Amino acid sequence: MRISEILGGPEPCFSFEFFPPKTEEGERMLFDSVAELRQLNPGYVSVTYGAAGSTRDGTVEVTTRIQQEFGIETMAHLSIVGETVEGIETILSRFADAGIENVLALRGDPPRGEGSFTPTPGGLTSSAELAAFIRAYGPTSGFGIGASCHPEIHQEAASPEADIEFLREKVDSGAEFLISQLFFDNRVYFDWLASVREAGIEVPVIPGILPIISRAGLHRFCATCGANIPAALDAQLEALGGDEDAERAFGIAYAARQCEELLAAGAPGIHFFVLNRAASVRAVLGALLAARPWERAPSSEAGSAL
Numbered sequence: 001m002r003i004s005e006i007l008g009g010p011e012p013c014f015s016f017e018f019f020p021p022k023t024e025e026g027e028r029m030l031f032d033s034v035a036e037l038r039q040l041n042p043g044y045v046s047v048t049y050g051a052a053g054s055t056r057d058g059t060v061e062v063t064t065r066i067q068q069e070f071g072i073e074t075m076a077h078l079s080i081v082g083e084t085v086e087g088i089e090t091i092l093s094r095f096a097d098a099g100i101e102n103v104l105a106l107r108g109d110p111p112r113g114e115g116s117f118t119p120t121p122g123g124l125t126s127s128a129e130l131a132a133f134i135r136a137y138g139p140t141s142g143f144g145i146g147a148s149c150h151p152e153i154h155q156e157a158a159s160p161e162a163d164i165e166f167l168r169e170k171v172d173s174g175a176e177f178l179i180s181q182l183f184f185d186n187r188v189y190f191d192w193l194a195s196v197r198e199a200g201i202e203v204p205v206i207p208g209i210l211p212i213i214s215r216a217g218l219h220r221f222c223a224t225c226g227a228n229i230p231a232a233l234d235a236q237l238e239a240l241g242g243d244e245d246a247e248r249a250f251g252i253a254y255a256a257r258q259c260e261e262l263l264a265a266g267a268p269g270i271h272f273f274v275l276n277r278a279a280s281v282r283a284v285l286g287a288l289l290a291a292r293p294w295e296r297a298p299s300s301e302a303g304s305a306l
Contacts, residue, residue, distance in 0.1 A: 001073055002144030003102050004176040006043045007204045012294050013043035013269030014285060015206070018066075018276055020047065020058025026276065030062070033278040038070055040285055043269065046104060046179075049077035060091065064098040075146065076100050079108025080130050084122040088130070092137060102144040105131040105175065117156075128169040135174035147175035149205060151183045151192040155226045160192075164199050177203050179271050182210040182227050184254075186261050207262050210273040211280040212237070212251030214244055221275075252280050256287040264293040 007013050016037050021027040034045070047063045059076055067074040076095050080088065095103065107117065107127040119125045124133060131145050147170040150163060157163035167178070183189050193205060212218050215237040222229055233254070240246040259270050270288075272281045 001101060002176070003044055003073070003075060003146060004144055004204070006073065007177060007206075007268050009043075012263055012267065013206070014040065014288075015043050015269065015271045016045045016274045016281065017208075017271060018045060018047050018062065018274055020062045021276065022058075030276045031065075033274060033276055034066055034070055034072070036278040036282060037274070038072060040282065040289075042072060044073040044075055044102065046075040046077060046271075049079045049106065049108070060094050060098070063095070063100055067099060073102070074100060075102035075104055075144075077104045077106055078130065078134075079106045080120070080124045080127070081108035081117070082120055083124075084120060085124065085133075086122070088124070088133065089137065092134065092143075095143075101142070102146065103134055104146045104148070104179065105134060105170070106148060128166065128173040131170055131175050132173040144176055145174045146177050146179055147171070148181060149178040149196075150181045151189045152181070152226075152228050153192075160195070164196055164201070167196065168199060168201055171201055171203055175203065178205045180205060180208045181225060182208045182222075182273055184228070184233055184258070185230050186258060188228075189262070190265070204268045206269050206271045207259075207267055208271045208273060209255055209259055209262075209284075210275075211255040211284050212247065213275070213277070213280060214247045214251075215240070215242075218251075248280060252283045252287075255280070255284045259284065259288055260291060260293040263288065264296045266294075266297040 018030055018034065021030050037045075045066060047059050047066070049059045063074050063076040066072055078088070078091060083091075092103070105127050107130070124130050127147060131147060134143055134145055149167055153160050153163045157166070180189070189207060196205065210221065215234070218229060218237070237247060237250065240250060262270065272284070274281050
């Protein structure tokens with residue numbers, strides 16, 4: 001089932017993002033987390049992509065296993081980094097053969113040690129081009145296509161306006177919904193989304209949320225993805241004095257309040273960056289299911305901006 005159809009339901013769509021493990025212990029933790037989170041009836045889950053063979057095969061295998069063994073709609077991430085057109089065709093065919101119906105079309109980060117993205121000879125040049133390729137490519141033309149978006153503006157964008165214009169290009173190329181990069185300040189997200197809607201981009205935008213597990217882990221993760229840590233948030237974490245239990249409890253509370261505000265404003269769902277650990281996300285989603293903030297959302301017409 002296409003995710004664009006799942007998003008059209010009466011309840012918000014909650015989804016979880018996993019990454020392919022590199023060890024047997026990591027594999028056990030991943031599938032234990034999938035089993036736990038399955039109990040919360042996610043609309044779908046997604047599996048990240050490693051380019052140039054690093055975890056590419058793992059993406060195909062994990063996505064297929066979750067879809068077939070757990071019965072959860074699963075979306076595969078796909079990046080053009082290190083891939084030729086022929087390689088992308090092969091991967092799409094493997095997804096189609098496994099019954100995967102949704103793909104998140106990404107450019108992907110440059111390989112470690114390389115400062116900027118360089119197109120692969122015989123490959124594609126952008127996520128928008130990948131979305132168009134998926135839409136046009138023979139047996140895979142039935143895929144549902146998603147794309148990423150950046151409320152704090154992509155680090156390589158020339159300007160906020162240029163970033164939103166490229167987002168329009170992704171949608172025009174076939175992206176049916178958007179999943180945001182993580183953020184911790186809802187005001188930034190709401191202001192950015194207003195600009196997106198003013199630009200005429202009307203597809204559903206799903207906020208991406210990371211429940212903080214530890215201050216140290218937060219800094220490592222945000223250094224990799226470029227997300228901003230608000231000074232007040234960092235000060236609150238620092239005041240906990242390195243108490244890991246307190247940091248995790250704070251992270252659950254912060255994510256729950258953040259999601260509550262987003263859903264009360266009409267967000268169509270929340271995409272959780274799980275980091276292959278279920279406990280914090282279960283706590284956050286449990287709080288949301290008890291509070292049901294989406295029932296306080298504006299009418300469908302007034303809330304359509306989200």
